[in-house]
Amino acid sequence: MRAIVMREFGGPEVLRLEEVADPEPARGQIPLEVRLAGVNYADVHVRGNTYLAPVALPYIPGNEVVGTTPDGKRVVALTQGGGYAEKVAVHRRLHWEVPDGITDEQAVPLALQGNSAYHLLFTVARITEGETVVIPAAAGGVGSLAVQLAHRAGARVVALASTTEKRQLATELGAAAVVDSSDEDGLAERILDAAGGPVQAALEMTGGKTLHQTLEVLAPRGRLVVYGFAGGELADVSAHTLLQKSITAAGFWLPHLYADRTLPLAASMRKLFDAVGNGTLKIVSGGTFPLADATKAHSMLNSRTGMGKFSLDTVTH
Structure with a gap:
């Protein structure tokens, strides 16, 4: 072959x-x-x-x-x-x-990116209706799906993207606000301004300075879910930072669900297929x-x- x-x-x-x-x-x-x-x-x-x-x-x-x-x-x-x-x-x-x-x-x-987006939002971040969630790389494979899934669940999405075209796509997919992520400097301030204040949940996949900027925008008892380090730089998060606002920080890697016999992937695949089939997930x-x-x-x-x-x-x- x-x-x-x-x-x-x-x-x-x-x-x-x-x-x-x-x-x-x-x-x-x-x-x-x-x-x-x-x-x-x-x-x-x-x-x-x-x-x-x-x-x-x-x-x-x-x-x-x-x-x-x-x-x-x-x-x-x-x-x-x-x-x-x-x-x-x-x-x-x-x-x-x-x-x-x-x-x-x-x-x-749907198998990798769709399941990742679904479980990042609902299994780990546990977003609920009315909450505000930050979604990075909002025009990418995982991000474009996560924006739509969060919007469908009634969350308010603040989408990060590096170009005008990508931010326009995120808006079309349901983001309530978009933020230019092309420059790490001042990212936290731009997110807070777009969100109208601290947020309840945030996804993060860049690493380095962006991870720390994302931490800054979380409200007390906010949840951070890290699923990558596309920028190439791993970053440490201090216990002091977590304690200051009772932040919950979690990592997520989809292969850890592959052997789960409670069948979480089968359930999420059914929901993803249904959403694509009825036109609510593009x-x-x-x-x-x-x-x-x-x-x-x-x-x-x-x-x-x-x-x-x-x-x-x-x-x-």
Whole structure:
């Protein structure tokens, strides 16, 4: 089969198309013929050797796919690597049949980015109607979904985005206020001004100075959920900072739900499918690239010029 293989860590150029052996499903896995592979910022961390889990080379990136099962069902699935390929083996608990009426392009971001947005907001941040929540990278894959999900739940969304076009998209998706995040200096003041005061909850995925600026805008007993460090700099949060306003700070990494037998992912997938199906959740497409052009998709992610979901077409040569 054809696959994108990394044999070293580095920039987008380390992603090379190769012919490799088909995957051998392990116990509890099923094989899929991949139709679309989702591209995520986690893949950028994998490529740069900054991912939360160690990666052994050679490695095929990709953690979410739309594909077909041996009996012909169209499914969306979570993988633990291997997605940038024509075939992949997935765990039987981590794939869900795609309802009729939902396209491959609509389905592919739901497994990883949709579930991440859902559980960031409702499982960890526990947002409720009437609260104000800060959502970063609001025009990106996770952010564009989180803005809509929070708005649908009756929360007031303050969206962060780096360009006028991205802020306009966030407004169209339901954000009550938008903030320019292109300059870290003065970010806290701009958020407080847009929100009309301290906020009850905030998501954070940049790290470094942005994390500390986000902490500043939380109200007493506010909740912070950290799900990345796209800026490349991890930042420490002092106990003194948390105690001053009784802040709750939590980290979130979706793979920790993969083995949860209470089936939280099955429940959230049903809600995400329903929302897309009834038109209340819009999938913003950043573009679909041929599998051989994985480097182009990663270059766009690196430049942060695109919006929405990027994916790789494994069928069209």
